[in-house]
Amino acid sequence: xxxxxxxxxxxxxxxxxxxxxxxxxxxxxxxxxxxxxxxxxxxxxxxxxxxxxxxxxxxxxxxxxxxxxxxxxxxxxxxxxxxxxxxxxxxxxxxxxxxxxxxxxxxxxxxxxxxxxxxxxxxxxxxxxxx
Amino acid sequence: xxxxxxxxxxxxxxxxxxxxxxxxxxxxxxxxxxxxxxxxxxxxxxxxxxxxxxxxxxxxxxxxxxxxxxxxxxxxxxxxxxxxxxxxxxxxxxxxxxxxxxxxxxxxxxxxxxxxxxxxxxxxxxxxxxxxxxxxxxxxxxxxxxxxxxxxxxxxxxxxxxxxxxxxxxxxxxxxxxxxxxxxxxxxxxxxxxxxxxxxxxxxxxxxxxxxxxxxxxxxxxxxxxxxxxxxxxxxxxxxxxxxxxxxxxxxxxxxxxxxxxxxxxxxxxxxxxxxxxxxxxxxxxxxxxxxxxxxxxxxxxxxxxxxxxxxxxxxxxxxxxxxxxxxxxxxxxxxxxxxxxxxxxxxxxxxxxxxxxxxxx
Numbered sequence: 378x379x380x381x382x383x384x385x386x387x388x389x390x391x392x393x394x395x396x397x398x399x400x401x402x403x404x405x406x407x408x409x410x411x412x413x414x415x416x417x418x419x420x421x422x423x424x425x426x427x428x429x430x431x432x433x434x435x436x437x438x439x440x441x442x443x444x445x446x447x448x449x450x451x452x453x454x455x456x457x458x459x460x461x462x463x464x465x466x467x468x469x470x471x472x473x474x475x476x477x478x479x480x481x482x483x484x485x486x487x488x489x490x491x492x493x494x495x496x497x498x499x500x501x502x503x504x505x506x507x508x
Numbered sequence: 509x510x511x512x513x514x515x516x517x518x519x520x521x522x523x524x525x526x527x528x529x530x531x532x533x534x535x536x537x538x539x540x541x542x543x544x545x546x547x548x549x550x551x552x553x554x555x556x557x558x559x560x561x562x563x564x565x566x567x568x569x570x571x572x573x574x575x576x577x578x579x580x581x582x583x584x585x586x587x588x589x590x591x592x593x594x595x596x597x598x599x600x601x602x603x604x605x606x607x608x609x610x611x612x613x614x615x616x617x618x619x620x621x622x623x624x625x626x627x628x629x630x631x632x633x634x635x636x637x638x639x640x641x642x643x644x645x646x647x648x649x650x651x652x653x654x655x656x657x658x659x660x661x662x663x664x665x666x667x668x669x670x671x672x673x674x675x676x677x678x679x680x681x682x683x684x685x686x687x688x689x690x691x692x693x694x695x696x697x698x699x700x701x702x703x704x705x706x707x708x709x710x711x712x713x714x715x716x717x718x719x720x721x722x723x724x725x726x727x728x729x730x731x732x733x734x735x736x737x738x739x740x741x742x743x744x745x746x747x748x749x750x751x752x753x754x755x756x757x758x759x760x761x762x763x764x765x766x767x768x769x770x771x772x773x774x775x776x777x778x779x780x781x782x783x784x785x786x787x788x789x790x791x792x793x794x795x796x797x798x799x800x801x802x803x804x805x806x807x808x809x810x811x812x813x814x815x816x817x818x819x820x821x822x823x824x825x826x827x828x829x830x831x832x833x834x835x836x837x838x839x840x841x842x843x844x845x846x847x848x849x850x851x852x853x854x855x856x857x858x859x860x861x862x863x864x865x866x867x868x869x870x
Contacts, residue, residue: 387800458804501819
């Protein structure tokens with residue numbers, strides 16, 4: 378409810394019109410989704426509208442993470458809200474060979490522009506700037 | 509400043525104080541009520557806006573605790589080794605983002621303390637004991653340092669003492685233009701008069717009862733001409749459509765008016781509030797756009813603009829400041845080492861390092 382009020386305040390729109398937004402309305406009325414999933418999607422849509430630039434930055438970071446084409450067992454993530462400016466790297470290895478494979482994949486990602494772009498976004502630089 | 513209290517509530521025993529005499533002579537039209545205990549006199553208002561109502565009367569009482577303490581700062585953030593002296597509690601102004609709305613919610617009455625001699629004695633004991641240590645002391649933690657000065661004359665009592673202390677810079681932080689009482693005193697390089705600054709549109713929307721930007725700037729110029737060092741606090745910085753134009757103009761105008769070489773320090777800090785303060789803001793100022801910024805919860809429990817956004821804000825401000833004041837000391841208030849590193853390319857190793865950077869080079 379706070380998000381709805383804050384969106385209404387910022388955009389000078391009545392709450393009813395915000396809830397009538399196509400994405401929110403579609404999420405809320407999708408017959409394929411259970412109640413809990415509908416609520417989750419509506420909340421996500423509201424979050425994106427409440428925090429538009431944060432959401433766009435998070436989307437760009439996710440897109441660059443995908444572009445690194447790392448092994449599915451290697452997980453890169455950032456904190457919600459991007460506080461701390463850190464990129465977390467997680468992988469599991471059951472053997473030296475698996476460890477080496479994951480480390481090699483990560484090492485191969487270093488020169489890729491997407492990796493630099495992630496850190497540029499986290500540190501407040503525009504995408505095209507060099508960090 | 510247009511504030512006139514509705515009533516002076518005076519604790520019995522304070523009538524012999526200099527502060528009481530000043531209040532009576534400058535506010536002869538304001539009725540005086542003598543009470544044995546100001547806490548009883550301050551019993552809750554019926555008003556739905558109790559915090560606002562508490563500012564309408566002025567209480568004079570003895571302070572029974574410590575006057576002199578370390579600034580509490582914020583957990584996990586870079587500390588600047590600041591100390592505070594509180595000679596009053598609460599403030600006649602009413603900024604919508606003011607943290608006192610939460611911090612003093614249970615003790616909101618606007619108070620000044622009559623026992624200034626005790627304050628000076630306590631400060632003197634500490635300063636003499638630690639002559640090898642440099643103290644940067646502020647008086648605006650839970651009040652505005654000068655907003656009530658035309659009536660109380662407290663700062664006139666403090667300046668002669670602190671001006672003589674070799675290991676101190678005393679900062680008077682204000683959003684007022686109430687500097688008349690200072691101009692005939694000699695600060696001897698030990699007193700810094702500092703203004704919290706924002707562009708006029710922010711002042712209009714969210715700094716109720718404060719001096720205008722032009723009034724603050726004029727007061728700063730007058731203090732500089734009278735020999736005072738200056739400080740400016742761009743805190744809280746507010747992000748809104750057009751903020752870059754407004755803040756850049758504000759910075760340019762400040763440094764076109766005053767000699768930046770006489771500025772001790774500048775601080776930067778974005779709008780920040782606890783979730784509890786945000787609830788109070790929503791209740792007291794439901795239409796303020798401050799509630800609609802893209803703020804996230806940070807590890808110290810305060811909401812701030814999300815990190816890349818505020819780094820961008822700080823970088824731009826530093827760039828604009830440096831265009832006019834290339835070597836003035838700039839520091840961030842309540843930010844992490846990571847933010848310092850991103851904005852300045854370095855972070856202070858410890859609070860003493862940052863505190864010592866502020867020490868005057870005489």
